Amino acid sequence: xxxxxxxxxxxxxxxxxxxxxxxxxxxxxxxxxxxxxxxxxxxxxxxxxxxxxxxxxxxxxxxxxxxxxxxxxxxxxxxxxxxxxxxxxxxxxxxxxxxxxxxxxxxxxxxxxxxxxxxxxxxxxxxxxxxxxxxxxxxxxxxxxxxxxxxxxxxxxxxxxxxxxxxxxxxxxxxxxxxxxxxxxxxxxxxxxxxxxxxxxxxxxxxxxxxxxxxxxxxxxxxxxxxxxxxxxxxxxxxxxxxxxxxxxxxxxxxxxxxxxxxxxxxxxxxxxxxxxxxxxxxxxxxxxxxxxxxxxxxxxxxxxxxxxxxxxxxxxxxxxxxxxxxxx
Ligand SMILES: Nc1nc2c(ncn2[C@@H]2O[C@H](COP(=O)(O)OP(=O)(O)OP(=O)(O)O)[C@@H](O)[C@H]2O)c(=O)[nH]1
Ligand SMILES: [Mg+2]
Numbered sequence: 356x357x358x359x360x361x362x363x364x365x366x367x368x369x370x371x372x373x374x375x376x377x378x379x380x381x382x383x384x385x386x387x388x389x390x391x392x393x394x395x396x397x398x399x400x401x402x403x404x405x406x407x408x409x410x411x412x413x414x415x416x417x418x419x420x421x422x423x424x425x426x427x428x429x430x431x432x433x434x435x436x437x438x439x440x441x442x443x444x445x446x447x448x449x450x451x452x453x454x455x456x457x458x459x460x461x462x463x464x465x466x467x468x469x470x471x472x473x474x475x476x477x478x479x480x481x482x483x484x485x486x487x488x489x490x491x492x493x494x495x496x497x498x499x500x501x502x503x504x505x506x507x508x509x510x511x512x513x514x515x516x517x518x519x520x521x522x523x524x525x526x527x528x529x530x531x532x533x534x535x536x537x538x539x540x541x542x543x544x545x546x547x548x549x550x551x552x553x554x555x556x557x558x559x560x561x562x563x564x565x566x567x568x569x570x571x572x573x574x575x576x577x578x579x580x581x582x583x584x585x586x587x588x589x590x591x592x593x594x595x596x597x598x599x600x601x602x603x604x605x606x607x608x609x610x611x612x613x614x615x616x617x618x619x620x621x622x623x624x625x626x627x628x629x630x631x632x633x634x635x636x637x638x639x640x641x642x643x644x645x646x647x648x649x650x651x652x653x654x655x656x657x658x659x660x661x662x663x664x665x666x667x668x669x670x671x672x673x674x675x676x677x678x679x680x681x682x683x684x
Contacts, residue, residue, distance in 0.1 A: 361393050365400045371500040373472060380474060383491045398491050401498035406624070408497045409611055410504045412518040414544065415528030420554040421507050423594035424528060426465045429505065431600050433470040437503050440496035441465065441473045444489055444508040444518055472501065483638045486517040490631055493521065519547045520630050523620060524607050527551045531560065531567035546578055549587050550606055556591035556599065564591045583619045585610055650679055 359367070359375070364382075367375030382394045415421050429439045441462065466473040474492065476485050493504050506522060508514040519525050527548035545551065551571050556564035571589035581587070588606065592599030614620040644650060657671040666674075 361396050365397055368397065368401060368495060368499050369404060373499075376472065376495060376499045377474070379495050380492050383495070384488050394491070398494055401494050404498040405494040406497060408493075408502045408504050409524070409607070410493065410506070410522040411607065412515075412522035412525045413505060413507050413528060414509075414515045414518065414525070415554075417509060419528045419530050420594045421528055422462055424552075424554060424592070425505055425507055426462045427594045427597050427600050428603065429462075429465040429471050430468065431597070431604060432503055433465075433468050437470065438501045439465075439468075439471045439503045439505060440493075440499075440501040441471065441505045441507065442489055442492055442496075443475045444485055444506060444514050445476050472496065472499075482513055482517060483634070486514075486521070487631070487635060487638070490521050515544050515547065520627055523614070523623065524549050524610055526603075526607075529553050529567070529571075530555050531563040545574075549583075549585060549610055550603070551575070551587065551589045552599075552603060553589065553591045554594055557593035557596045567591075583610075583614050583623070584617050585613055644679055647679060647682075649682065650675060653678055 359378070364375055364379055368379050379394075379397050382390045382397065385394070413421050413425060425441055429441060432439050462473050465471045476489060489506065493506075496504055504522075506518050508518045525547050527544060527550070529551060531553050553564045553567045553571070568589050568591050575587050575589060578587070590599060590602060590606065592603060594600075611620065614623070645654075653675055657666060657675060660666040661668050661671050
């Protein structure tokens with residue numbers, strides 16, 4: 356099949372055509388340098404049509420029910436005529452493989468929904484790479500008419516920070532009785548959360564989740580107040596029975612209403628754009644530096660010299676940087 360021209364692809368993405376959207380995202384994800392210019396052209400054309408959605412980040416340790424929750428929440432939004440794009444950030448998926456397939460199967464119903472689009476993250480990438488591509492994918496999805504963007508990330512490592520810096524609302528999913536230790540919840544992640552939702556609040560589990568909600572609500576009040584003016588809250592839900600799902604939508608709506616009226620919503624997006632501008636520069640500079648073959652050789656040698664106390668780390672760094680910049684046009 357002939358490849359559509361970039362212009363045609365743009366027209367079709369803007370018309371909300373899913374196959375064109377998928378193709379454009381594949382161009383963004385491609386590591387083929389010939390695709391960079393095309394991808395950038397598409398992103399630039401989409402930018403004026405982007406920015407109109409609500410972006411929601413969902414995190415929580417493996418097995419907490421993120422995918423099941425997103426399916427329930429997504430169906431709920433879809434039933435009101437909303438258009439939902441679900442992206443996942445999983446920098447480890449190239450190693451663990453299973454996740455991508457797992458997510459697809461677990462969100463089967465949502466993936467079939469005409470109002471929804473489910474797209475797992477690019478595999479075989481560093482977090483920096485995945486994050487940049489996801490940011491750009493958000494733009495394309497918004498331009499294609501999706502009004503709610505949901506980003507799922509595994510609750511381990513640095514990926515929450517990356518997701519937090521690309522969403523409006525950050526939701527932490529937990530289960531009751533596992534203990535913070537077990538759930539790998541670092542204080543930093545709790546502080547980032549705009550809401551903590553205790554999932555699996557069904558059957559015999561309800562008393563435990565209700566108690567966890569009370570304890571968490573108390574703990575959340577001890578956290579420093581947020582720039583958004585929003586006080587994070589704890590609630591319960593069951594992704595299985597859909598109990599509490601509608602309430603979570605209301606919580607998010609209230610947050611959006613508050614932050615749009617006090618200006619924080621726009622300020623945060625401006626700050627996020629600045630963050631990604633600098634982040635991309637840092638990433639590319641680093642990559643260019645460390646993949647330079649002369650630098651790679653010299654770095655090995657200087658590492659040894661530093662180990663043997665022949666060079667101070669600072670003098671060695673200086674030497675490396677001077678060598679790097681000398682060869683730049
Ligand atoms: N009882 C009950 N089980 C649930 C609920 N939500 C999810 N589960 C089950 O918990 C298991 C894990 O759910 P997933 O949605 O795959 O969890 P996840 O957080 O996306 O997991 P990873 O993608 O591996 O990080 C599945 O067996 C679900 O059926 C719930 O609300 N109640
Ligand atoms: Mg999942």
